[in-house]
Amino acid sequence: MRSGVIRQMVSRLFGLLFLFALPTVCSCVSYIPFTNQLRTQFHLEPEDIKRVQFYTSADFSLRRDVTSEGSKLTPGGVIR
Numbered sequence: 001m002r003s004g005v006i007r008q009m010v011s012r013l014f015g016l017l018f019l020f021a022l023p024t025v026c027s028c029v030s031y032i033p034f035t036n037q038l039r040t041q042f043h044l045e046p047e048d049i050k051r052v053q054f055y056t057s058a059d060f061s062l063r064r065d066v067t068s069e070g071s072k073l074t075p076g077g078v079i080r
Contacts, residue, residue, distance in 0.1 A: 031055055 032038070034054065044052075 031057075 034052070
């Protein structure tokens with residue numbers, strides 16, 4: 001009778017450990033660099049690449065120089 005209670009406690013303990021360990025294991029994400037080799041390997045077209053989510057490994061900032069010399073804004077919002 002006593003061994004049944006111990007087995008039940010051990011089973012519950014392992015169940016709890018599994019529940020707490022599962023989020024930790026699932027949250028381990030590895031990032032791989034996006035290269036032309038990956039693009040070729042997965043046969044990615046420009047439309048496919050638009051849906052790829054990218055991450056940066058360092059901070060960066062975007063700057064824009066505003067001059068009107070030689071640049072024109074097209075109706076689609078592209079600067080030429």
